[in-house]
Amino acid sequence: MASSSIERIRQRRLAVRFSVLALMVLCFVVFLASRGNETLDSTSSGVLEDGVTPILAYLSMPVRGAENILSEIQARNDVHEENERLHKELDRLKDAEMRANALALKITKFETLLNVDTGAGIPEKKIAARAVSERDGPFVRSALINAGRNKGIAKGFAVMTSEGLYGHVVRVGKNSSRALKLTDLNSRVAVMSLRSEGRAILTGDNTDFPSLSYVSNTDDWNVGDNVVTSGDDGVLPRGLPVGKVRQEKSGALKVDLNVDGTRVDWVLIIPFDKIESLSELLDITEQAANAEDASDIATDVEATDTTLGVAQTETTTPDVDPAGVQP
Amino acid sequence: MNLQAESYADNIPHAVYGFLITLVMIIFGLITLHIFNVTISLIWLPLMSVFLWPRFAAPIVSIFLIFIAGLFQDILNAQTLGFSSILFLLTYIFLRPRLDFDNLGFTTLWTRFGGVIALTIGLILLFKLFGASVSISHFPMQVLLTLLLFPVFLGFRNTIGNIFFPTDRL
Numbered sequence: 001m002a003s004s005s006i007e008r009i010r011q012r013r014l015a016v017r018f019s020v021l022a023l024m025v026l027c028f029v030v031f032l033a034s035r036g037n038e039t040l041d042s043t044s045s046g047v048l049e050d051g052v053t054p055i056l057a058y059l060s061m062p063v064r065g066a067e068n069i070l071s072e073i074q075a076r077n078d079v080h081e082e083n084e085r086l087h088k089e090l091d092r093l094k095d096a097e098m099r100a101n102a103l104a105l106k107i108t109k110f111e112t113l114l115n116v117d118t119g120a121g122i123p124e125k126k127i128a129a130r131a132v133s134e135r136d137g138p139f140v141r142s143a144l145i146n147a148g149r150n151k152g153i154a155k156g157f158a159v160m161t162s163e164g165l166y167g168h169v170v171r172v173g174k175n176s177s178r179a180l181k182l183t184d185l186n187s188r189v190a191v192m193s194l195r196s197e198g199r200a201i202l203t204g205d206n207t208d209f210p211s212l213s214y215v216s217n218t219d220d221w222n223v224g225d226n227v228v229t230s231g232d233d234g235v236l237p238r239g240l241p242v243g244k245v246r247q248e249k250s251g252a253l254k255v256d257l258n259v260d261g262t263r264v265d266w267v268l269i270i271p272f273d274k275i276e277s278l279s280e281l282l283d284i285t286e287q288a289a290n291a292e293d294a295s296d297i298a299t300d301v302e303a304t305d306t307t308l309g310v311a312q313t314e315t316t317t318p319d320v321d322p323a324g325v326q327p
Numbered sequence: 328m329n330l331q332a333e334s335y336a337d338n339i340p341h342a343v344y345g346f347l348i349t350l351v352m353i354i355f356g357l358i359t360l361h362i363f364n365v366t367i368s369l370i371w372l373p374l375m376s377v378f379l380w381p382r383f384a385a386p387i388v389s390i391f392l393i394f395i396a397g398l399f400q401d402i403l404n405a406q407t408l409g410f411s412s413i414l415f416l417l418t419y420i421f422l423r424p425r426l427d428f429d430n431l432g433f434t435t436l437w438t439r440f441g442g443v444i445a446l447t448i449g450l451i452l453l454f455k456l457f458g459a460s461v462s463i464s465h466f467p468m469q470v471l472l473t474l475l476l477f478p479v480f481l482g483f484r485n486t487i488g489n490i491f492f493p494t495d496r497l
Contacts (some may be wrong), residue, residue, distance in 0.1 A: 016386045020420055023394045027416065030398075031409030052354060052403055060358050067361055091375045134359040135404055136366045138453075138463055141407045144357070171405075185460045206462040210431055263361040 046173035053146050053176035056132040064265055071263070126160075127151050127269040131179070132265060141184040141206065147268060148173045156235050158270040164241040164258030165189070165229065166267055179267070182210055182242070182257060191242055191255075192230035196220040199230055202242065202255060209246065209254040223247050227255050237272045342384035344491060346392040348484055349376040352400055353400050360472070367465060371444055371473040373400055373482050377415045378423055381488075381497045393419050414450065418443055437477055444470055 075082065130146035147153055149172055157169045159179040167187065171178040180187050187204035191212070197222025200212040215221060223243040231238030243257040356372040377393060397412025403412075422443050424431055431439075448466060455461040488497040 016390065019387050019390050020416065023390055024413065024416060027394070027397070027409045027412045029409075031407055031413065034408035047404070048399065048402050052357070055354060055359055059354065063358055063360065133357040133368075133403075134366050136359075136462070137358075137370055139407070139410075139461060140405050141462070144403075206460045206465070263366075297352070 016028045036266060045171060045178075046176075049144060049178065050173040051134055051170075052146070053144060053173075056144065057130060057146050060132050064263075067263055125271055127153060127157075127271065129153075129267055131264050131267050131268060134181075139185070139206075141181040141204070142170070143167070143179045143181060143264070143267075145169075145177045145179055145269070146175070148177045150174045150175050151269075152271065153177050153269055154271070156262060157272060158229075158236045158240055159262055160240065160268045160270060161259050161266070164243065164269075165234075165236075165266065168236060169269065177269075182259075187240070188233075189236060190230045191227050191232035191292070193221055193234075193245070194226040194228050195222070196225070199232060200253075202227070212245070212253040212255060215253060221253055222247055223310075223322070235272075240270070248319045295302065336364045338381070338495075339385045339388050341381035341492070341495070341497065342388040342392055344488065344497075345376065345380045345384050345389065346396060348487065349373050349393070349396045350399065352376045352401060352480070356400075357403055362468065365468060366464060367468050367472060369469065369473055369476070370471065370475070371402070371447070372480070374415065374418060374443065374447065375413075375440065375473065375477060376484070377418050378443055379436075379481065379484060380419055380423055382431065383495070389419065390416065414447060422446070433478070433481070436481075437474070440477055441474060442472065 018175050127147060129145045129151065131143040132146050133144040135142045135144075143159075143166075144151070145153075145159070153169060153172055155169055155172055159166045159168060165182060167179040167181040167184070168189070170180045182189065182202060182204055183206065184204045185206045187202070187210070189202040191202045192199050198216050200215045200221070202210050203213045204210045212221065212227075223245055227242040227245060229236045229240040229242060230239055241258055243255040246254050246256045248254055336410045352372040352375065354444055357371045358369075360367045360369075373396065377396070380389060380393070382480065393415045397410075397415040398408060399413040400406075400415075401408045422439075424439060448463075448470075452463070455463070485497065488495075
């Protein structure tokens with residue numbers, strides 16, 4: 001009796017050891033296979049994140065509520081100074097808005113005259129959603145957003161807060177999506193200096209200040225320069241505010257992001273038709289070239305017509321005195 | 328571990344209970360706290376649950392459930408799959424206090440869990456040594472908060488356990 005019991009326990013121990021070994025091997029296989037394997041990662045995660053997001057939205061409400069109450073208590077202490085500052089800011093912004101409107105009008109006119117579209121416009125449509133869970137773990141910096149395909153979100157869309165660019169969507173589920181923060185190790189965004197239009201790539205390195213790499217010309221970058229998205233990557237629209245340039249003691253250029261470590265609750269997702277592939281880019285270039293050729297041909301025809309003495313079509317009224325025309 | 332105690336260790340409901348508590352901790356760990364303008368996520372909450380996995384839970388079922396919980400943790404944290412599973416399994420096999428909960432005082436358990444966190448940090452730093460870019464700036468606050476929450480978790484675990492298994496020692 002006792003010996004059979006011991007035997008059973010021995011067998012069970014063996015089974016446990018085998019299971020542990022098998023699962024550890026499986027863990028390593030999954031670990032190695034999922035590194036950079038988007039398909040493996042996204043198939044399972046979409047469903048799971050969709051299920052958890054509504055729960056998190058409810059669970060995070062009291063936490064966000066408590067944080068809001070605390071920040072309001074803090075804000076009440078300096079409400080007078082804040083009010084004065086906001087008045088000044090409002091005056092400045094009114095002036096800036098007026099200038100911006102005038103500039104926008106001027107740019108539209110130039111674009112019409114030159115028959116080009118600079119593609120500099122930030123889309124008007126924005127999708128508001130809540131960041132229900134932010135991850136600032138040792139390896140990953142991302143956020144779970146409680147809106148997905150049901151709200152028209154697609155992979156690559158820019159995620160903004162009122163302060164500036166927060167990240168971009170890397171994974172979309174039915175009613176949730178995952179945004180990769182600018183500080184994440186895998187984040188790469190094409191940016192430019194607003195002052196000099198010098199180009200660089202904003203590279204996340206799991207620190208609070210992402211680096212500027214592939215800098216076109218270091219002279220183009222000064223400390224304090226405003227950094228915005230350049231739109232060169234064809235993924236994000238041009239002109240989204242990112243942050244300000246700062247320099248490390250080592251001389252490396254970094255960016256002090258507008259969206260710092262403070263509380264992020266609501267985010268705005270900006271839909272943008274990204275350029276999917278090089279062939280699409282080539283198609284666009286080809287179309288532009290064709291349009292240019294067509295306009296060249298038209299100019300050539302006009303020139304030929306003029307040489308041959310053919311009357312050009314006038315869109316304006318001929319300068320004829322009606323009184324001088326008598327039947 | 329004596330043979331009599333080990334013969335009890337075939338309790339599947341206990342393993343499921345441990346798994347469910349771990350899932351709850353994974354979800355709680357996803358809630359972000361903002362303290363002094365620093366974003367804190369409690370990544371070690373599920374580890375706490377694995378550390379205090381029910382004593383008499385069926386081991387093979389437990390191992391599989393811990394593996395699945397680790398995958399859940401990785402997916403919901405957008406991490407590389409498998410990392411948390413390895414961490415949880417190592418904790419369950421080597422670091423978990425086994426059948427001698429009663430003989431260990433609360434302070435010993437607390438200190439031991441501090442040790443588990445230290446080992447986890449060591450493992451993460453190992454990745455850094457191999458050239459991975461690892462952010463460790465939030466660790467002090469995360470560790471402090473997790474250790475502060477340990478008694479709360481223990482209370483929560485025991486209360487829920489007493490509801491479902493009033494006669495069993497978990």
